[in-house]
Amino acid sequence: MEKLKITGGRRLAGRVKIGGSKNAALPALAASLLTGEKVELDNLPRVRDVRTMLRVLEQLGARVEAGEHGSAAVQADGFASFEAPYDLVKTMRASVLVLGPLLARHGRARVSLPGGCAIGERPINLHLDGLERMGAEIKLEHGYVEARADRLRGATVAFPSKTVGATENLMMAATLARGTTVLQNAAKEPEVVYLAELLGAMGASIEGAGTDEIVVEGRDTLGGASHRVIPDRIEAGTYLVAGAIVGDGIELEDARLDQMEAIIDQLRRVGVVVEPTEAGLRVARPEQLTSQDLRTAPHPGFPTDMQAQYMALMTQATGTAVIAETIFEHRFMHVGELLRMGADVRIDGHTAVVVGPARLTGAQVMATDLRASACLVLAALVADGVTVIDRVYHLDRGYEPMERKLRELGASVERIR
Ligand code: EPU
Numbered sequence: 001m002e003k004l005k006i007t008g009g010r011r012l013a014g015r016v017k018i019g020g021s022k023n024a025a026l027p028a029l030a031a032s033l034l035t036g037e038k039v040e041l042d043n044l045p046r047v048r049d050v051r052t053m054l055r056v057l058e059q060l061g062a063r064v065e066a067g068e069h070g071s072a073a074v075q076a077d078g079f080a081s082f083e084a085p086y087d088l089v090k091t092m093r094a095s096v097l098v099l100g101p102l103l104a105r106h107g108r109a110r111v112s113l114p115g116g117c118a119i120g121e122r123p124i125n126l127h128l129d130g131l132e133r134m135g136a137e138i139k140l141e142h143g144y145v146e147a148r149a150d151r152l153r154g155a156t157v158a159f160p161s162k163t164v165g166a167t168e169n170l171m172m173a174a175t176l177a178r179g180t181t182v183l184q185n186a187a188k189e190p191e192v193v194y195l196a197e198l199l200g201a202m203g204a205s206i207e208g209a210g211t212d213e214i215v216v217e218g219r220d221t222l223g224g225a226s227h228r229v230i231p232d233r234i235e236a237g238t239y240l241v242a243g244a245i246v247g248d249g250i251e252l253e254d255a256r257l258d259q260m261e262a263i264i265d266q267l268r269r270v271g272v273v274v275e276p277t278e279a280g281l282r283v284a285r286p287e288q289l290t291s292q293d294l295r296t297a298p299h300p301g302f303p304t305d306m307q308a309q310y311m312a313l314m315t316q317a318t319g320t321a322v323i324a325e326t327i328f329e330h331r332f333m334h335v336g337e338l339l340r341m342g343a344d345v346r347i348d349g350h351t352a353v354v355v356g357p358a359r360l361t362g363a364q365v366m367a368t369d370l371r372a373s374a375c376l377v378l379a380a381l382v383a384d385g386v387t388v389i390d391r392v393y394h395l396d397r398g399y400e401p402m403e404r405k406l407r408e409l410g411a412s413v414e415r416i417r
Pocket of ligand 1: 022123164328
C-alpha cells in the first residue's frame with residue numbers, strides 16, 4: 001500500500017495550480033447520461049473518484065474519450081446496462097448520482113445501496129423519497145435500489161434537511177420529467193449551481209439554483225454541451241491552510257474568492273492573510289494565529305469538507321478552539337492520529353476542543369478518509385521530523401497528487417510503498 005513520507009519544518013513558497021472540483025465533476029459526468037449527444041467536460045481533476053465515475057459510465061455503455069489537460073467527452077448513445085454495481089458503488093458513493101439520470105431517460109435503474117462509510121451512515125432515503133414523489137416505483141432488494149417509471153412527472157419536493165446529493169439527483173431527474181418540479185429547501189453549494197449551469201447548456205430549464213428553491217421545467221430531450229468544471233474550493237482551502245501554517249507566500253492559481261467566502265472569512269479571523277490576485281489567491285503565514293471556534297454548516301456556511309484541515313490549523317493557533325461538526329456523525333477520525341503527533345484535542349460528542357499551539361512531532365499515522373488524510377498531510381508539514389501517512393489511497397480519491405504540488409512549493413514529500 002502506498003504511503004506519503006513527509007519531513008516537516010520546511011517553509012513553502014511559490015505557485016500551485018488548483019484543479020477542477022471533484023464534487024462538481026462527479027454530478028456533471030452523471031448528467032452526461034441525460035442525452036445521447038456528446039458532453040465535453042474540461043478541467044476534470046486528475047483524481048481517482050473521477051476515474052471511477054468514468055468507469056461507471058462506461059459500464060453502463062457510454063463511450064468515453066479522454067482528451068488533453070483533464071478533458072473528457074462522454075456520449076451515452078447506447079446503453080449496455082442500467083446497473084451501477086456494488087463493486088463500483090462501494091468504492092465511491094457518488095455513483096448513486098446516476099440513479100436520477102438513468103431513471104429519467106430510460107425509465108429504469110438498478111443501483112447498489114452504498115452502505116455506511118468512515119464519516120457516517122449517509123443514507124440515500126431523501127434521494128429515493130423525492131424520486132417516488134416524481135412517480136418512480138422503488139424497491140430495495142438484495143442490497144440494490146430497483147427503480148422504474150414510465151415517465152417521471154414533475155412534483156414539489158420539500159427536503160426535510162439540506163442534502164447536496166439528493167438536490168443534484170432530483171434536479172437531473174426533473175430535467176426530463178413531464179411538467180414542473182419544485183425543489184424546496186434545496187442545497188445551495190456552488191457545485192449545485194454549476195450543475196444547473198451545465199444542465200442549462202444542455203437545454204434544460206432551471207431557475208433558482210443557489211437559492212432555497214429550484215424550479216425545473218421538464219423537457220422531452222436534452223442535447224450535448226461543452227463545459228469547464230469550476231475550481232475545487234476544498235483543494236484550494238487545503239492549500240490555504242498549508243500557506244497559513246508553513247507558507248512564505250503561496251499563490252493559488254485558479255482559486256475563486258466568490259466560492260470560498262466562509263472558508264476565507266474564518267481563516268482571516270484566525271489572522272491568516274488571504275488576498276485576491278490576478279491569477280487567484282495569495283496566502284501568507286501571519287506572526288500569530290489566533291484560535292477561533294468553528295461550526296460546520298451547509299453552504300453558505302463553513303463546509304464540513306474543510307473541518308479536518310481547519311483542525312490541523314488550530315493545533316498551531318494560540319488559544320482554545322471548539323470545533324462543532326454538524327453534517328456527518330463520525331467526521332473526527334483524524335483526531336486520534338493528531339493526538340499521536342502531539343496535538344491537544346478532546347472530543348465531546350459532535351465537538352472537538354483543540355488547545356494550541358502544540359509542538360507536533362512526526363509519527364506513523366493512518367489515513368481514514370479523504371479529508372482526514374489532508375489534515376494529516378498538513379500536520380506533517382509543520383511537525384518536527386518524519387511523518388509516514390499510510391493508506392494514502394484515501395487522499396488520491398479527491399486530491400490531485402499532493403506530493404507533486406507540495407514539492408513544487410518546496411516541501412519534502414515522497415510517495416513510498
Ligand atoms: N442525508 C440523509 N439522507 C439522504 C441524503 C443525505 O440523511 O438521502 C444526510 C447525510 O447522511 C448527511 C447530510 O444529509 O448527514 C448531508 O449529506 P449530503 O447529501 O449533503 O452529502 P452528499 O451529497 O452525500 C456531498 C459531497 C461530500 C460533502 C457533502 C456535504 C459529493 C460527491 N460529496 O456528499 O463530499 O461532504 O456533500 O457538503 O459531492 C468529500 O468531498 O470529502 C465529501 C465527503
